[in-house]
Amino acid sequence: MLVLVVDSSTPAVTAALVDVSADGVALRASRCTVDARAHGELLAPQVDAVLADVGARPADLAAIVTGLGPGPFTGLRVGLVTAATMGQVLGIPTYGVCSLDGLAQPPAAGQPPAAGQPPAAGQPSVAGQPSVAGRLSAPGGPSGEDGTVLVASDARRREVYWAVYDGAGRRVAGPDVTAPAVAAERARDLAVTVAVGDGAHRYADVLGLPVRDEPRYPDPLALAGLAAARIRAGEPGEPLTPLYLRRPDAVAATGHKPVLR
Amino acid sequence: MADEPLVLGIETSCDETGVGIVRGHTLLADALASSVEEHARFGGVVPEVASRAHLEAIVPTMDRALREAGVTIADVDAIAVTSGPGLAGALLVGVAAAKGYAVAAEKPVYGVNHLAAHVAVDTLEHGPLPEPAIALLVSGGHSSLLRVDDLARGVVPLGATIDDAAGEAFDKVARLLGLPFPGGPYIDREARAGDPVSIAFPRGLTAAKDLAAHRYDFSFSGLKTAVARWVEARQRAGEPVPVADVAASFQEAVCDVLVGKALDACRSSGIDTLVIGGGVAANSRLRAMAEQRAEKHGVRVRTPRPKLCTDNGAMVAALGSHLVAAGVAPSRLDLPADSAMPLTVVSV
Ligand SMILES: [Zn+2]
Numbered sequence: 001m002l003v004l005v006v007d008s009s010t011p012a013v014t015a016a017l018v019d020v021s022a023d024g025v026a027l028r029a030s031r032c033t034v035d036a037r038a039h040g041e042l043l044a045p046q047v048d049a050v051l052a053d054v055g056a057r058p059a060d061l062a063a064i065v066t067g068l069g070p071g072p073f074t075g076l077r078v079g080l081v082t083a084a085t086m087g088q089v090l091g092i093p094t095y096g097v098c099s100l101d102g103l104a105q106p107p108a109a110g111q112p113p114a115a116g117q118p119p120a121a122g123q124p125s126v127a128g129q130p131s132v133a134g135r136l137s138a139p140g141g142p143s144g145e146d147g148t149v150l151v152a153s154d155a156r157r158r159e160v161y162w163a164v165y166d167g168a169g170r171r172v173a174g175p176d177v178t179a180p181a182v183a184a185e186r187a188r189d190l191a192v193t194v195a196v197g198d199g200a201h202r203y204a205d206v207l208g209l210p211v212r213d214e215p216r217y218p219d220p221l222a223l224a225g226l227a228a229a230r231i232r233a234g235e236p237g238e239p240l241t242p243l244y245l246r247r248p249d250a251v252a253a254t255g256h257k258p259v260l261r
Numbered sequence: 262m263a264d265e266p267l268v269l270g271i272e273t274s275c276d277e278t279g280v281g282i283v284r285g286h287t288l289l290a291d292a293l294a295s296s297v298e299e300h301a302r303f304g305g306v307v308p309e310v311a312s313r314a315h316l317e318a319i320v321p322t323m324d325r326a327l328r329e330a331g332v333t334i335a336d337v338d339a340i341a342v343t344s345g346p347g348l349a350g351a352l353l354v355g356v357a358a359a360k361g362y363a364v365a366a367e368k369p370v371y372g373v374n375h376l377a378a379h380v381a382v383d384t385l386e387h388g389p390l391p392e393p394a395i396a397l398l399v400s401g402g403h404s405s406l407l408r409v410d411d412l413a414r415g416v417v418p419l420g421a422t423i424d425d426a427a428g429e430a431f432d433k434v435a436r437l438l439g440l441p442f443p444g445g446p447y448i449d450r451e452a453r454a455g456d457p458v459s460i461a462f463p464r465g466l467t468a469a470k471d472l473a474a475h476r477y478d479f480s481f482s483g484l485k486t487a488v489a490r491w492v493e494a495r496q497r498a499g500e501p502v503p504v505a506d507v508a509a510s511f512q513e514a515v516c517d518v519l520v521g522k523a524l525d526a527c528r529s530s531g532i533d534t535l536v537i538g539g540g541v542a543a544n545s546r547l548r549a550m551a552e553q554r555a556e557k558h559g560v561r562v563r564t565p566r567p568k569l570c571t572d573n574g575a576m577v578a579a580l581g582s583h584l585v586a587a588g589v590a591p592s593r594l595d596l597p598a599d600s601a602m603p604l605t606v607v608s609v
Contacts, residue, residue, distance in 0.1 A: 040353045041595045044360035048594060058365045073309060074350045077316050078357045085361030088320050089334050242316070248309035 001062035002028070003231060004050075004086070005220040008043060008079035009071030009099035010153050010198060011036035015046035016220035017054055020062075020231045025224050029053035032217070039075040043082055063092050065227045067099030067218050069243040070161040070175050071153065080240045093237025095227040100175050102218030102226065103151045103197045104165040148172070150187040150209060152180070152199030153217075160199035161245065164190050177245045180206040266338040266585040269326070269362070270578025271319075273355030274347025274375045275402060276300055276311045278318035280326035281575030282337070283582050288385045290329035291568070291575040294318035301442045305432065306401075312350040319358045326574065334366040339591065341581025344372030344609055345602025347402070352598035360594060369591035372609040373580050374602055375572075377416060379538035380409055381583050382576035386565045391534045394563075395419075397523040399547075400539035400572070401428030401443065404519075406477045406526055407604060409536070412580070413587035418604045419526055420477025423466070427515055427541045430481035434488050434511050438504050448508045449544050455509030457546075462487050462514040467521065477522055484514055516547045520554055527560045536563045538576075543567035584608055 005016045016030035031046040051058065066083035069076045080096075087094035147167050152160040155177050162183040163174030173190060176183075180203035187195070187209065195209040198216045215222075265285025272279035276297050282290040296314035300306045327333060342359035345352060356372065363370035380396045394409045396416070404422035425433070428445060435444025440451065465480035466472070488511050495502050519541075527535055537551060548564055555562045569575060584607070592609050599609070 038597075040357055041597050043357070044364050045594045047364055058367065073312065074353060077312065077350075077354055081316055081319060081354055081357045082361040084316075084320050085323075085358045086365040088323065089362055089365035244313075248307060248313065250303055250307040250310055 001231060002054075002056055002060050003224055004047065004061050004064045004083075005066070005224050006043060006047065006064070006079045006083055007067030007099055007102065007218045007220065007223060008039045008075050009067045009069040010217045012217035013039050013042040013046065013078075014218065014220050015043060015050050016224075017050045017056070018221060018224040020224065020228050022232065025221060025228050027221050030220055034217070036072075036075065039078040043078050047082065047086075058086065058090055061090055061092055063227075063231050063237070064094045065224050065231075066094065066096055066240060067102060067223055068096040068240060069099050070155070070177060070245045071099060072156055073242070073244060076242055080242055084240050087237060093235070094240055095230055095237055096240045097223050097226040098163070098171070098175055098243065099218045099223070100151045100153065100161065100163040100197070101171060102220070102223040103153070103215055104149055104163075104169050104171070105219070105222050147193040148191055150183065150192045150195040150200065150207065152183060152195060152197045152203070152207070154199045154202055160203060162199065164192055175243060175245065184208060266582050267332065267336055268578045268581040268585060269334070269337045269340045270378075270574045270576065270581055271340070271342040271355045271359050272375070272378070272572055272574045272577045273315045273319070273351050273358075274343045274345070275351060275572055276306045276314070277572045278315050278322050279572060279574030279577070280322045281573060281578040282326050282330040282332065283385060283575060283578040285582060285586070286384045286388055286579070288575055289332070290326040291573055292322045292326035292329060293573055294322045297443065304436055304442050306348070308348045308350055311348060312354055315351055315354040319354065323362075334362060334368070337366075337368060339369045339371060339581055339585050341371040341373050341577045341584070343375045343378065343577050344592075344596055345375065345599035347375055347600060349598060349600040352600060356596065356598045364594070370594070370596070371581050371584055371589075372592040372596040373577060373584070374604065374607050376403060376405060376407075376604055377412060377607045378576040378580040380416070380536055381412060381580035382538060382569045382573075383536050383563050383565045384583065385575060385579050386569065387563050390536065390563075393530070393532050394534040394536055395523060395526045395530070395532050396536040396538065397519060398539045399427040399519060399537070399541035401432060402426055403539065404479050404481075405604065406523060408526070408530065408532070413584055413589050413607065415605050415607055420475070420479065420522070422479040422481060423475065424480050424482035425485060427479065427481060427519065428539070430485050430515060431541065433485050434508075437489055437492055438502070438507060443540075445541060445544060448512055449546065451505050451508035452512045452546065455503070455505030455507070457509040457513035459503070459506040460491060460510035462491075462510050464514055464518045467518060477526055479518060479522070481515065484511070512544070512546050516544070516550045519547060520551050523551070524554055524558055524560060528558060533560050534563065535560050538565065538570055540571045542570040580607070
């Protein structure tokens with residue numbers, strides 16, 4: 001099943017096509033641009049491009065997976081509204097996943113397939129590349145070597161969006177948005193041994209943890225893997241509700257200021 | 262006419278999520294979801310609240326519009342969307358939605374100017390617009406006077422407000438008088454029982470010395486302050502505030518300036534069509550005064566019905582339809598939301 005994945009919860013704007021089969025999830029094409037100010041410009045052309053990369057039309061899509069954030073609001077909404085409107089037109093289910101979950105797993109050992117080179121028919125994933133579903137469900141899997149992981153993305157305003165995952169990739173705390181120092185304290189309480197994500201890089205000194213080089217941004221294959229069971233089961237899609245975690249800045253109008261002196 | 266373009270329009274520049282569908286100049290659907298009540302307690306539109314509401318409303322509003330028109334997205338010839346000017350975050354939701362619909366349905370998308378759409382919507386009521394025409398666009402977010410030579414390709418700005426928008430002045434004066442937000446309809450209602458000449462409020466930028474540099478510009482901040490002073494003086498003297506008279510006199514001052522300058526633009530350019538649009542164009546006194554005075558000058562006033570004057574998706578669809586018919590090329594898929602889109606740009 002050809003599935004579109006979009007995420008705009010971080011400065012990276014991502015569109016990818018994955019193939020979800022009975023025994024795995026394989027990357028077919030992916031476009032990612034890091035530009036925090038151009039989510040609205042970049043995402044739709046990237047969706048168009050990944051479709052062209054594999055010679056598919058929108059009608060070939062079976063489902064759409066999107067990162068629900070948390071992330072800075074304006075950019076985050078671009079991914080959600082793109083997924084929701086495309087799902088509406090195509091009459092296909094849309095599934096939301098927590099974007100931080102897509103950072104909790106290290107990238108696959110094998111290199112992703114080049115764009116435009118789909119795996120041969122009947123071959124669920126590229127040889128040498130473990131299926132992401134397997135990685136996510138295996139207790140003590142590849143992330144287990146580092147134990148508990150803190151995932152942090154940049155929330156601006158000197159804060160991070162963060163969550164903590166155990167060795168099996170299960171979220172055990174968060175998602176939340178706080179100052180990096182507060183996230184660091186929670187991480188210590190939960191015996192976190194390593195941090196990941198662009199927020200972890202940015203505030204590495206405050207967090208006081210070793211930081212993995214990659215991934216910096218939600219990995220589309222991981223995001224798809226998080227929804228794979230629902231896709232395979234043909235579960236109904238859900239309305240996509242963003243993980244804002246912050247209230248809108250809304251200042252109540254003040255009373256009338258006198259103009260007479 | 263079945264061969265006229267079937268165009269879908271999306272509007273999210275402020276607090277209304279609008280989806281309209283037109284065929285040529287015929288309105289087929291005009292679905293609207295408003296977040297105005299969520300802003301009322303703040304006395305003005307809160308951008309992030311508006312953006313969140315657009316995201317929630319866009320899919321159901323589209324569903325309603327398609328049902329109302331009895332068409333599917335596969336049937337439409339093009340999708341038009343307000344790409345500016347307006348609130349950046351709010352515009353972005355509509356633009357991203359339009360692209361999502363366009364990519365999925367493999368349709369062309371037109372990013373269009375909100376103000377030009379306020380002019381185009383009148384074609385749904387009164388048919389093709391005679392060009393050139395003068396247009397007066399007045400709302401809570403904009404107050405502009407422009408000359409429309411070719412609605413498909415560009416309009417010429419003649420003047421604009423140098424401080425508050427006309428609708429903003431209505432909101433502020435309403436608050437002063439203890440009336441709810443948005444103030445326009447409440448001032449209009451109160452004013453019907455009031456005497457419009459009971460209080461002489463100032464007419465901004467109409468003195469000879471101002472006209473040299475600001476012949477077609479507007480200023481409503483001095484008027485708002487004058488109303489505040491007048492009301493406060495009453496309150497300090499312990500006298501009751503005659504709300505109806507204040508509302509009527511304030512409204513009269515605003516309309517007097519708007520109509521006066523619009524007709525001056527018609528007269529000086531020899532143009533005999535005046536289009537009035539935007540939320541303030543729903544004001545009953547503005548409509549009546551424009552009709553009365555224009556008649557004396559041989560100018561025909563075209564004002565769409567109030568529901569089409571306020572922000573909606575039909576106006577965007579109307580402009581899109583005009584662009585398709587005029588053979589204007591669609592926008593690229595990387596078209597941006599531009600909160601400060603200039604008036605001279607009709608589509609990007
Ligand atoms: Zn408007």
